Every structure is written in C-alpha cells, then in structure tokens.
Amino acid sequence: MALISKSFFQKRGLDKLKNDLKGKANELLSRTMDQHVTLAVTGLSRSGKTAFITSLVNQLINEGNGTKLSFFDPVHNGNFIAAKRVPQKHFHVPRFDYDAAMSALTAEPAIWPEPTHGISELRLAIRYQPKNSILKYATDMATLTLDITDYPGEWLLDLPMLKQTYQEWSQQTHDLMNCAPRAQHSESFLDKLATIDPFASASEELLAELAQEYTALLHTFRYELGLSVIQPGRFILPGELAGAPILEFFPFPAIENLDANDYQNAPDDSLVGMLRARYLEYKEQVVRKFYQQHFLRFDRQIVLADCLTPLNKGKESFADLELAMSMILQSYSYGKSGLFSRLFSPKIDKLLFCATKADHVTPEQHAPMVALLNQLIHQNKQHLHYEAVQIKTLAIASVKSTNSGVSKYKGADVPVIQGQRLVQAKGKESTEVFGQKITLFPGAVPSQLPKDDYWQSNSFDFIAFAPLPGLNKQQCLPHVRMDQVLQFLLADKMI
Numbered sequence: 001m002a003l004i005s006k007s008f009f010q011k012r013g014l015d016k017l018k019n020d021l022k023g024k025a026n027e028l029l030s031r032t033m034d035q036h037v038t039l040a041v042t043g044l045s046r047s048g049k050t051a052f053i054t055s056l057v058n059q060l061i062n063e064g065n066g067t068k069l070s071f072f073d074p075v076h077n078g079n080f081i082a083a084k085r086v087p088q089k090h091f092h093v094p095r096f097d098y099d100a101a102m103s104a105l106t107a108e109p110a111i112w113p114e115p116t117h118g119i120s121e122l123r124l125a126i127r128y129q130p131k132n133s134i135l136k137y138a139t140d141m142a143t144l145t146l147d148i149t150d151y152p153g154e155w156l157l158d159l160p161m162l163k164q165t166y167q168e169w170s171q172q173t174h175d176l177m178n179c180a181p182r183a184q185h186s187e188s189f190l191d192k193l194a195t196i197d198p199f200a201s202a203s204e205e206l207l208a209e210l211a212q213e214y215t216a217l218l219h220t221f222r223y224e225l226g227l228s229v230i231q232p233g234r235f236i237l238p239g240e241l242a243g244a245p246i247l248e249f250f251p252f253p254a255i256e257n258l259d260a261n262d263y264q265n266a267p268d269d270s271l272v273g274m275l276r277a278r279y280l281e282y283k284e285q286v287v288r289k290f291y292q293q294h295f296l297r298f299d300r301q302i303v304l305a306d307c308l309t310p311l312n313k314g315k316e317s318f319a320d321l322e323l324a325m326s327m328i329l330q331s332y333s334y335g336k337s338g339l340f341s342r343l344f345s346p347k348i349d350k351l352l353f354c355a356t357k358a359d360h361v362t363p364e365q366h367a368p369m370v371a372l373l374n375q376l377i378h379q380n381k382q383h384l385h386y387e388a389v390q391i392k393t394l395a396i397a398s399v400k401s402t403n404s405g406v407s408k409y410k411g412a413d414v415p416v417i418q419g420q421r422l423v424q425a426k427g428k429e430s431t432e433v434f435g436q437k438i439t440l441f442p443g444a445v446p447s448q449l450p451k452d453d454y455w456q457s458n459s460f461d462f463i464a465f466a467p468l469p470g471l472n473k474q475q476c477l478p479h480v481r482m483d484q485v486l487q488f489l490l491a492d493k494m495i
C-alpha cells in the first residue's frame with residue numbers, strides 16, 4: 001500500500017512539474033511573443049487627428065457594435081477578442097482625452113472635439129486568438145499592446161531647419177513673407193525690422209515683443225489664409241513650451257551692412273546675436289529633441305491630410321500644402337542621401353497617408369481624392385527612397401457626418417450628400433455654429449495637381465458638417481474605411 005502510494009505520488013508530482021514547466025514555458029513564450037506597436041498619428045492642425053484617433057479607439061473597443069469592420073481580417077476571421085484602454089507607458093506625456101472627444105461627439109447637439117495643441121498618448125491592450133503564428137502552440141489568447149501618439153504635423157515642418165544656419169533660415173523665411181499672399185500681411189512687421197539696428201544690444205522685452213508679432217503673423221497665415229508652411233512649427237503649437245524664451249526669435253532679413261560673417265559673429269548681446277543663439281537653441285533643444293525622444297520610437301506612422309480645405313481656399317493655399325507636404329516627407333526620406341538618415345536612424349516600417357473628411361464629397365470622388373494625395377506625395381518621389389517602408393494611401397472619414405445618395409436634377413441622376421452644415425466663425429479655430437440640413441453635390445475633386453487654368457474654371461464648395469446626431473458611446477462611430485486603416489496598420493501583428 002505504502003509502495004503504491006509512493007509511486008502514485010511520484011507520478012503526480014512529475015505530472016505537476018511537467019505541467020508547471022509547460023505552463024511556464026507557454027507563459028514565457030507568449031510574453032516574449034506578445035506584440036507591441038507604437039503608432040504615431042500626425043497631420044497639420046485641423047487635419048483630423050483627434051477625430052481619427054477617437055474613431056480608431058472607438059472601433060476597437062466597441063468592435064461589432066454598430067458598424068462592420070469587414071476589411072479588418074482579425075475581425076472578419078473571428079480571431080479578434082476584445083480591446084480595452086490601459087494606462088499609458090509615458091506618464092510625463094499628456095493623455096489623449098478619448099472621453100472628452102466621445103462626450104463631444106455624443107452630446108446633444110453633437111459637436112466636434114476641441115482642437116489640441118501638442119503631443120498626447122493612449123495605450124490599448126488588444127486581445128486576440130493567434131491562428132497562424134507560432135503563438136498558437138503556446139496560448140489561445142495573445143495581447144497586442146498598441147501605443148498611439150498624437151502630435152502636430154507642424155513639428156515636422158521644422159526638420160529642414162536642422163541643416164540651415166540662422167542666416168539661411170532668415171533668408172528663406174523672408175522670401176516667403178515677401179510673396180503673395182503673405183506679403184500683404186507681413187509688410188508692417190518687415191518695415192519695423194528695417195528700422196532696427198541688428199548690431200545694437202537688444203533687450204529681452206524687444207525680442208519678446210517682436211517674436212509675439214511674428215507669431216501673430218503665423219496665426220494669420222494658418223487660420224485666416226489657410227496656409228500650411230508655418231515655421232517654426234512650435235510658434236503656433238508650442239505644447240509645453242508656451243511662453244518660453246526659446247520661442248522668442250524671428251527671421252531677420254539680410255540688409256546692406258549685414259553679411260554672412262555678421263550673422264555668425266555678431267556679439268552675443270546684439271539683436272542678431274541673440275536671435276542666432278535662440279535659433280540654435282531651438283534647433284537643438286526642441287527640434288532635435290523631438291526626433292530623438294519621440295520620433296525614433298515610432299513603428300508605424302499615419303500622416304493625415306485635409307486636401308479639401310486648401311482646394312476651397314484657392315491656388316496659393318493649395319500650393320502651400322504642396323510645399324508643406326514635401327517638407328513633412330523629408331522626415332520619411334530614409335535614403336542614404338536623406339537628411340533624416342544622416343541625423344537619425346528611424347525604424348518606421350509602415351507609412352499610411354490618408355486624405356481625411358472624405359464624407360465631405362460624394363463617394364465617386366474618393367478615387368480622385370486618393371489620386372490627388374498620391375500626386376502630392378509622389379511628386380517628391382525622386383528625393384525619397386523609402387527603403388523597406390510599406391506605403392499606402394486612402395481616402396477616409398474617421399467620423400462620417402453625411403449620408404450619400406442620388407438626387408434628380410433636370411431629369412438626370414446626380415450623386416449628393418446630406419448633412420447638417422457647420423459654420424465656423426471666421427478667424428477662430430473652434431467656434432462652431434450649426435446651420436440647417438443641406439443636400440448638395442459639393443463638386444469634383446481634381447485627380448491631378450491643379451494647373452493655373454484649373455483655378456479659373458473651377459469652383460469648389462466643400463462645406464463643413466456637424467457630426468451626425470444620436471451617436472452613442474457604446475456603439476461604433478460611423479466611418480469610411482477605418483477598417484482598411486486597421487487592416488494596414490495592425491492585421492499583420494494579429495495573426
């Protein structure tokens with residue numbers, strides 16, 4: 001009896017040990033195999049970043065409730081289990097305010113989330129059932145940790161400054177300020193600079209005052225003229241640097257007795273010397289630091305572009321978007337000759353460009369929207385070498401605010417959209433005034449970069465809409481192609 005009992009217990013002990021070991025091995029395997037993706041979302045101000053992240057999170061945590069994610073394989077194939085928000089990794093970075101955004105979109109009447117002015121983060125834990133990867137032998141439930149970072153595209157506009165001296169930057173910015181449509185607004189500021197002796201010792205107050213004027217000009221360029229090239233980007237979106245002296249400089253154009261040597265060697269307490277010092281400090285402490293502390297961590301990047309607003313504003317605004325896109329793309333130019341690869345070595349492996357607010361136009365205009373965005377990107381292709389980076393372009397609506405249909409006009413079928421018009425108070429960023437329900441064909445999107453004659457013969461009327469009424473926090477937000485976004489960005493990590 002004692003003998004039987006001993007071998008019985010020995011066997012049980014061995015089994016338990018085997019099971020424990022197997023469990024430990026599985027746990028270790030699944031822990032080491034647990035996936036992690038850092039997703040960065042950028043775009044110029046008002047391009048739709050907040051709406052995009054809110055919708056992406058909402059689609060994942062409410063999966064299956066309301067809308068379909070037919071093109072997102074993990075959902076389509078049934079291996080998606082659930083997603084939930086978990087505490088973010090970096091406690092020093094502000095939290096992306098998902099709850100405030102959802103409260104705005106589900107309010108009565110529904111409103112758009114407030115503009116945001118800096119970087120923020122949010123972390124999701126996504127549970128799924130591995131079906132094809134090695135993980136399936138270890139566990140029937142794996143976790144994909146998704147870190148999402150929202151940051152202003154304006155910050156990327158600063159990258160080219162890293163290779164410019166203060167003199168070169170001043171000259172380039174000055175040239176821009178002397179061209180339409182900036183010239184008219186810049187005149188009095190430039191006239192004022194012309195009366196100042198760059199070699200005289202300058203006070204902090206004078207610098208602060210002129211920097212404020214220059215910043216006010218940048219606000220006019222962005223929010224009144226609808227221009228995209230705003231440098232330095234932090235001046236209109238300072239984030240945590242608001243009010244810091246590092247943001248108190250401006251371009252000082254070359255004048256007769258100011259040559260390259262002066263720009264470099266003017267005494268530190270002269271106006272030009274102080275401007276030079278702050279410019280250099282800005283490049284090191286702000287621009288370079290952003291790339292080192294944040295940009296280099298990103299695995300995947302989404303660049304959002306609102307092409308419709310510049311089309312509405314006209315030729316100069318659209319040309320400015322073209323220039324801004326080419327500046328932004330320098331951050332993703334990884335070829336050996338690229339500025340970026342000489343300064344840093346990023347690890348982004350997927351790059352998604354989205355033309356946002358596709359619900360502002362009728363569905364058959366989505367293909368021209370994508371074609372236009374492709375042209376904006378690929379005209380710079382000769383300068384870009386995306387080594388090992390997968391690129392995709394899509395036309396999306398993160399939060400669809402119109403319904404599309406067909407209307408009869410003079411006996412013919414015309415595609416239309418219907419929604420509640422949103423009137424934005426002029427010059428203000430966020431004041432929203434609701435208009436009436438409207439049904440319209442807003443116009444055709446050019447599928448090519450518009451040429452000069454195009455602007456004479458075409459008028460666009462892409463209007464802003466309020467979010468649809470009756471949205472619900474527990475349901476998926478209506479969208480256009482967010483499932484394709486998820487498919488491109490996440491599906492390969494959830495197999």
Ligand SMILES: Nc1nc2c(ncn2[C@@H]2O[C@H](COP(=O)(O)OP(=O)(O)OP(=O)(O)O)[C@@H](O)[C@H]2O)c(=O)[nH]1
Binds near residue numbers: 047048050112114398
């Ligand atoms: N119709 C429609 N409008 C949208 C959509 N996404 C954004 N918008 C509009 O674009 C505006 C700006 O969107 P946000 O998501 O706040 O843009 P942002 O890039 O975060 O802007 P900043 O925080 O100022 O940098 C919103 O207030 C809406 O009017 C969309 O999917 N459909």
Ligand SMILES: [Mg+2]
Binds near residue numbers: 049050051114115
């Ligand atoms: Mg925002």
